[in-house]
Amino acid sequence: MTTKISVAAFAAALVAATAAQAGTLDDVKNKGFVQCGVNTGLAGFSISDASGNWKGLDADFCRALAAAIFNDANKVKFTPLSAKERFTALQSGEIDVLSRNTTWTMSRDTKQGKFAGVMYYDGQGFMVRKSLGVKSAKELGGATVCTQTGTTTELNLADWFRANKLEYKLVSFEKDAEVVKTYDTGGCDVLTTDASGLYGERLKLVKPDEHMVLPEIISKEPLGPMVRSGDDAWFNVVKWTYFALVQAEELGVDSKNVDDMAAKTDNPEIKRLLGKDGSFGADIGLTNAWAYQIVKLVGNYGEVFEKNVGVNTPLKIERGINALWTKGGLQYSPPIR
Amino acid sequence: MAAADARRDGGRDARPSVVWYNDPKWRSLFFQALTLLVVVGIGWSIVHNTAVNLERRHIAQGFDFLSTTAGFDINQTPIAYPKDASYGRAILVGVANTVIVAVIGIVLATIIGFVVGIGRLSHNVVFSAICTAYVETLRNIPVLLQIFFWYFAVLGLLPAPRNSLQPITGWIFINNRGIYLPEFRFGGFAGWGIVIGLAVGILAAVVIARRARRRQQATGEQFPVGRVATALILGLPFAAFAASGFDLALVPAKKSTFNLTGGIELIPSLIALTLALATYTASFIAEVVRAGILAVSHGQTEAARSLGLSHGHTLRFIVIPQAMRVIVPPLTNQFLNLTKNSSLAVAIGYPDLVSTGGIVLNQSGQAIEVIAIWMAIYLGTSVLTSLVMNTYNRRMAIVER
Numbered sequence: 001m002t003t004k005i006s007v008a009a010f011a012a013a014l015v016a017a018t019a020a021q022a023g024t025l026d027d028v029k030n031k032g033f034v035q036c037g038v039n040t041g042l043a044g045f046s047i048s049d050a051s052g053n054w055k056g057l058d059a060d061f062c063r064a065l066a067a068a069i070f071n072d073a074n075k076v077k078f079t080p081l082s083a084k085e086r087f088t089a090l091q092s093g094e095i096d097v098l099s100r101n102t103t104w105t106m107s108r109d110t111k112q113g114k115f116a117g118v119m120y121y122d123g124q125g126f127m128v129r130k131s132l133g134v135k136s137a138k139e140l141g142g143a144t145v146c147t148q149t150g151t152t153t154e155l156n157l158a159d160w161f162r163a164n165k166l167e168y169k170l171v172s173f174e175k176d177a178e179v180v181k182t183y184d185t186g187g188c189d190v191l192t193t194d195a196s197g198l199y200g201e202r203l204k205l206v207k208p209d210e211h212m213v214l215p216e217i218i219s220k221e222p223l224g225p226m227v228r229s230g231d232d233a234w235f236n237v238v239k240w241t242y243f244a245l246v247q248a249e250e251l252g253v254d255s256k257n258v259d260d261m262a263a264k265t266d267n268p269e270i271k272r273l274l275g276k277d278g279s280f281g282a283d284i285g286l287t288n289a290w291a292y293q294i295v296k297l298v299g300n301y302g303e304v305f306e307k308n309v310g311v312n313t314p315l316k317i318e319r320g321i322n323a324l325w326t327k328g329g330l331q332y333s334p335p336i337r
Numbered sequence: 338m339a340a341a342d343a344r345r346d347g348g349r350d351a352r353p354s355v356v357w358y359n360d361p362k363w364r365s366l367f368f369q370a371l372t373l374l375v376v377v378g379i380g381w382s383i384v385h386n387t388a389v390n391l392e393r394r395h396i397a398q399g400f401d402f403l404s405t406t407a408g409f410d411i412n413q414t415p416i417a418y419p420k421d422a423s424y425g426r427a428i429l430v431g432v433a434n435t436v437i438v439a440v441i442g443i444v445l446a447t448i449i450g451f452v453v454g455i456g457r458l459s460h461n462v463v464f465s466a467i468c469t470a471y472v473e474t475l476r477n478i479p480v481l482l483q484i485f486f487w488y489f490a491v492l493g494l495l496p497a498p499r500n501s502l503q504p505i506t507g508w509i510f511i512n513n514r515g516i517y518l519p520e521f522r523f524g525g526f527a528g529w530g531i532v533i534g535l536a537v538g539i540l541a542a543v544v545i546a547r548r549a550r551r552r553q554q555a556t557g558e559q560f561p562v563g564r565v566a567t568a569l570i571l572g573l574p575f576a577a578f579a580a581s582g583f584d585l586a587l588v589p590a591k592k593s594t595f596n597l598t599g600g601i602e603l604i605p606s607l608i609a610l611t612l613a614l615a616t617y618t619a620s621f622i623a624e625v626v627r628a629g630i631l632a633v634s635h636g637q638t639e640a641a642r643s644l645g646l647s648h649g650h651t652l653r654f655i656v657i658p659q660a661m662r663v664i665v666p667p668l669t670n671q672f673l674n675l676t677k678n679s680s681l682a683v684a685i686g687y688p689d690l691v692s693t694g695g696i697v698l699n700q701s702g703q704a705i706e707v708i709a710i711w712m713a714i715y716l717g718t719s720v721l722t723s724l725v726m727n728t729y730n731r732r733m734a735i736v737e738r
Contacts, residue, residue: 084699091396091704111397112702132595143595144514149692150699154409162420169514169596170412171606173686174695182686185493186513187605189595230393 024096024227024234025069025285033075036062037095040080040176043200044309044317045101045120054078057308058099060298061119061225065097065241067297068290084150084174087112090228097238098226101194103152108226114235117242118224120309121321121330123217124156125195127202130212132189137216141166146179146188148172153193156219180204194221199315236284244291246333247273248300250324255299262292272336280336291336301331387705402701403428409696411688413604424697428707431693432714438611438689439676439718445615446675447668450622457627468623476620481681483617487609488685498596508589510597516608517590518601524584530577538573542566606687610679618675622668629664630656661733669726673719680715690714 028034038046038058046056054076063073079095090098090113101122102108104115126137126145134140137160147153149172161168171188173179183191184205191201195217202208225242227235248254251270253261262274271277274295275288282288298304302324309317323329357363391398403425411418415433418426456468475483493513496502501510501517510517523531542565549560578585590600633656641651682689691711698707 084695087699087702088704107702140595142593142598149409149686149696154696155700158408158410158420170410171686172412174683174692178684178686181489182493185489186497187493188514 024231025237028069028096028234032070033077034062034066034069034097035077035079035095036065037079037081037086037089037098037100038062039100040082042101042176042197043203044196044313044315045200046078046080046099047200048078048080055308057119057304058101058225060304060308061099061242061245062097064245064294064298064304065238067293068237068241068244068286071287071289071293071297073297082150082174082176083148090226093228096227096234101197101223102226103194104222104224105152113226114229116225116227116235116238118222118330119242120196120223122194122196122221122223124153124192124219124221125198125217126214127183127191127198127211128189128214130210134214137214137218138164138166140168140190142168143190144169144171144188145190145192146171146173146183147192148176148179149174151193152219152221157192160218176201194223196223196309196315196317199317203314233285237286240284241290241294243333243336244273244294245298245301245304246324246331247336248291248295249302249331250326250333253295253300254303255295255297258292258295269336278337391705396702398706400706402703402706405701407697407700409700411693412686413607413688424701427693427697428690428710431688431690434687434693435676435679435682435689435718438607438614438679438682438687441611442614442618442675442679443672445611446618446622446671449615449619450671451626453619454623454626455630457623458630472620472623474620475617476624478617480613480617480678481684484609484613484681484685487613488605492605492609498592501597508587510590510600512597513605514596515605516603517597518603519587519589520600522586522588523581524586525581527578527581527584530581531574534574534577535570538570541569541573545569604687606682606685609685610682610687614675614678618671618678621671621674625664625667625671626660628667629660632663633659658733662730665726665730665733669723669730672722672726676718676722677715 036059038054038056041047042056042058044056046054046058048054059076059078062076062078066075067073069075079089081089081095081098081100086098086100086102087108089095097116098113099119101120102115103122104118109115126140128134128140145157145168147157147170154170154172157168157170168190169188171182173182179191179193180201182188191198193201195213198213202211202213205211225238227238248258251267251273253270253273258274261270262276265271265274265276268277272280274292275281275290279288281290284290287293299307302319305319305322306312309315311318319327319329321330323331325332358367388398404423406421407424407427409427411427411430413434414430415437416430418430453468453471457465457472459465459468495511495513498510498512498514501512503510508519542562545560545565546562549562553559588599590597590602637655637659638651641655642648646654679689680691683692683695686692694707694711698704701707
């Protein structure tokens with residue numbers, strides 16, 4: 001009879017495997033780190049340095065998340081993903097959050113997961129060799145264009161050339177490294193991706209100075225972190241981590257003055273942000289010092305931006321539309337109250 | 338039954354009474370049922386688990402997405418792929434591209450493989466050493482590296498379109514964007530004339546070959562089938578072409594701002610993938626061929642020679658028919674391997690089934706459906722290849738006496 005019992009137990013185990021898993025926030029707290037999906041290598045966004053540390057805007061977002069949850073920005077494990085692998089990795093639970101310069105589109109937001117914010121407002125551009133003498137993307141009829149598959153880039157490309165009634169030849173790869181290599185060895189005339197990506201890719205070329213980015217921006221590419229749908233508690237944590245970064249910059253709280261601010265400020269908005277007033281952190285399953293930890297350990301949005309992609313980095317990107325709304329940009333956080 | 342009988346007879350029967358669960362027959366039935374139950378249970382659990390999890394993550398299921406507009410471009414479209422083509426159409430284009438690589442690759446690999454395999458047995462020391470070196474080098478380097486080698490190290494180093502290599506100036510262009518051959522434009526009825534001429538020629542050759550064989554078996558008289566068949570197959574299309582007044586225009590590719598346009602364009606990824614797969618698989622086919630020939634006992638050759646058959650006839654009528662029986666089954670494996678290895682196309686951006694399917698998967702988010710389609714199509718092509726080769730094998734095997 002023991003056989004029968006073990007069969008029943010086995011069948012029960014199979015059925016039990018289908019039962020609901022715990023929420024992602026609890027999972028993350030239990031295992032002690034955030035598993036974060038990033039780009040395999042995109043300068044300024046997520047790229048690993050010589051000693052294997054991940055650097056960039058997207059990598060720092062994961063650190064901010066770890067800081068908010070664990071008060072330790074290093075409790076992050078990074079999973080480098082190709083464009084094609086990213087959504088499957090998120091949906092299968094292999095990663096907790098996808099912070100990989102992913103464009104927020106309606107179909108992705110409704111079918112693949114949920115976008116929690118926009119870390120970088122981008123748009124698609126073109127890079128060409130200066131020696132071609134091309135001054136505008138409208139002159140690219142008949143050109144061979146290199147791009148990465150599984151991206152919004154390849155869809156925009158097809159749309160834009162159709163809308164402008166131009167012909168083009170496509171060379172596309174799944175891995176970014178092959179795209180850059182083929183462009184650099186002359187396998188195509190044009191490299192297209194998000195404008196921020198173009199500046200990053202240009203640094204990887206043998207002679208960056210021989211290449212230029214054309215003025216046209218042909219699409220809207222709001223890039224942001226993404227989570228699985230149907231897990232509101234985790235969605236809130238990720239979303240408000242992003243808002244805390246922006247809110248801190250707006251209130252003038254940065255990694256250097258945050259201790260001062262926490263001790264002395266009378267500003268009620270800063271008090272709520274830094275957990276001196278209310279229970280905003282506890283309400284989303286964290287401690288009240290969640291935002292303090294983010295700013296103290298990682299910085300505010302402006303600091304993260306300047307450190308990774310700003311004018312003093314090799315990418316030399318201006319704040320532009322990524323400035324705060326108070327300075328004519330699009331970065332905006334709902335109030336914490 | 339045995340158990341039931343045993344129980345009914347009780348102690349009167351000479352056989353010792355056995356409890357039913359110790360009876361070997363019931364026991365074997367029980368364990369078979371148990372195995373079946375576990376297999377079905379695991380299968381059901383996988384399907385159920387997937388469905389429940391997809392449902393919970395609000396991921397749509399089913400194949401409806403195949404009719405949605407794809408919206409991305411493909412750089413080699415052997416079948417029509419209009420601007421508003423669907424995901425399903427994109428996958429079909431991928432299938433066609435896989436078939437192109439598989440067919441060209443199999444033909445090339447077979448030719449190279451047979452030459453190298455026979456070459457390794459050659460008495461010419463230099464030639465056989467070259468063949469040995471070929472086999473040992475190519476089959477010991479991973480095929481993905483060989484694909485990268487052709488793509489980046491060979492084709493990538495070719496000149497830019499403006500400085501194309503021109504083996505025949507003005508007609509054939511070779512550059513790092515591909516190989517451009519002139520397009521054949523037949524006027525009037527020249528095109529159809531040649532096709533019909535070729536069809537009639539092949540049909541006539543087959544009929545003549547059959548009759549010649551029957552006549553030889555009946556009377557012993559021989560007929561120069563080879564020469565007549567060649568004349569028919571080449572002559573009839575040429576006659577049709579001549580009748581149309583040689584109405585053919587060769588249109589070479591033309592230089593435009595960035596590239597060459599027009600003509601027949603072979604993209605670099607197609608060339609690199611086909612060459613890499615063909616040369617790699619050929620090294621295995623060479624060994625299969627060599628093993629097949631060595632498997633025919635040398636006594637067969639000696640017997641044939643002492644009967645007075647020439648060296649050529651000995652090979653054609655004695656050695657090869659027997660060798661083919663050994664060669665065909667492993668050759669089928671190599672053809673299947675080549676077809677399946679063509680999925681490495683994704684590494685160099687050749688739009689095969691896996692590449693285009695991968696784009697569809699990523700743009701539509703229907704991972705499970707796309708993977709099911711992949712598996713079904715590869716399984717289908719593999720089964721089809723096996724069927725064809727098994728039929729051929731059966732016909733070769735009948736030769737045995």
